[in-house]
Amino acid sequence: EVHLVESGGGLVQPGRSLRLSCAASGFTFADHGMYWVRQAPGKGLEWVSGISWNSGSIGYADSVKGRFTISRDNAETSLYLQMNSLRVEDTALYYCVKGRDLDYWGQGTLVTVSS
Amino acid sequence: ETVLTQSPGTLSLSPGERVTLSCRASQSVSSNYLTWYQQKPGQAPRLLIYGASSRATGIPDRFSGSGSGTDFTLTISRLESEDFAVYYCQQYGSSPRTFGQGTKVEIK
Numbered sequence: 001e002v003h004l005v006e007s008g009g010g011l012v013q014p015g016r017s018l019r020l021s022c023a024a025s026g027f028t029f030a031d032h033g034m035y036w037v038r039q040a041p042g043k044g045l046e047w048v049s050g051i052s053w054n055s056g057s058i059g060y061a062d063s064v065k066g067r068f069t070i071s072r073d074n075a076e077t078s079l080y081l082q083m084n085s086l087r088v089e090d091t092a093l094y095y096c097v098k099g100r101d102l103d104y105w106g107q108g109t110l111v112t113v114s115s
Numbered sequence: 116e117t118v119l120t121q122s123p124g125t126l127s128l129s130p131g132e133r134v135t136l137s138c139r140a141s142q143s144v145s146s147n148y149l150t151w152y153q154q155k156p157g158q159a160p161r162l163l164i165y166g167a168s169s170r171a172t173g174i175p176d177r178f179s180g181s182g183s184g185t186d187f188t189l190t191i192s193r194l195e196s197e198d199f200a201v202y203y204c205q206q207y208g209s210s211p212r213t214f215g216q217g218t219k220v221e222i223k
Contacts, residue, residue: 035212045152045160045203047212061211095159100207101150103171105159 002026002104004096009109012086020109022079022096029077030054032099036070036081038092039108048094049081064090086113117142119204121215127223134191136218138204143184145208151180151189154217155200163202164189194220 008020020036036048049060049070058070069082079096093108118141128134138149147167152160162171164180167187177192191198199222204215 044217045154045205045214047205047214050212059210101162101165101171102152102160102205103162103165105161107159 002098004098004104004106006094006096006106006109009094009111011112011114013115014086014088014113016086017082017084018086018111020081020083020094020096020111022106024077024079024096024098027098027104029072030074033057034072034079034099035097035102036079037095037097037102037105038090038111039095040089040092043092046092051079083111086111088113116211117144117206117209117213119206119213119215121202121204121218123218124216125219125221127221128194129223130194130196132194134189134194134198134220136189136202136220138182138187138189138215140185140187140206142209144187144206147183148206148208149180149182149187150205150207152203152205153198153200154203160203191220196222 003025005023033052035050038046038048051058051070067085071080091113093110095108096106098104120139122137149167151164154160163174168180179190181188201217201219203217
């Protein structure tokens with residue numbers, strides 16, 4: 001059974017940094033692209049970033065480009081999102097998601113950016 | 116970027132009714148890289164349909180997807196109580212991936 005467990009969220013002041021992690025299990029992690037999708041409170045879904053199976057292809061939404069960095073460790077079956085220069089509008093539940101069809105989602109980790 | 120517009124915003128229906136949700140793209144979605152998700156309150160989204168018309172693993176056959184190019188549809192043939200939720204479409208045929216704003220299906 002596929003399991004994706006996010007961690008690292010919390011309350012942070014504007015301009016500070018956070019690093020999100022996603023521990024994956026139940027599938028061959030190294031075979032799949034992985035993604036971060038966020039959802040602001042009461043709002044819809046927004047794609048944040050994606051990384052190919054071998055980290056050879058990486059993409060970011062314009063809203064986070066230059067501030068966020070996605071990475072993965074296939075040996076540790078983990079996905080990461082380094083978030084710098086956080087803004088109030090980055091407040092959201094951040095989901096770790098498997099595969100190009102976004103076929104399995106974690107339960108999310110909440111990031112709150114507030115002074 | 117490809118903008119996805121879902122309609123209607125909210126549907127108020129009764130169990131047993133047939134539901135048709137629309138997702139219209141601002142430009143053609145290549146290779147039908149169009150997916151549908153269901154999200155219930157307090158839960159993560161769940162993949163329903165990929166490739167515009169293929170049901171994901173474990174999805175009941177009352178859910179079906181159709182369409183191509185810029186016009187896509189999710190149909191629920193007969194609403195069950197557990198189907199009241201918000202539904203999102205998403206495209207990944209062009210970068211960046213984009214989601215529609217969602218359609219809420221609520222109990223009448």
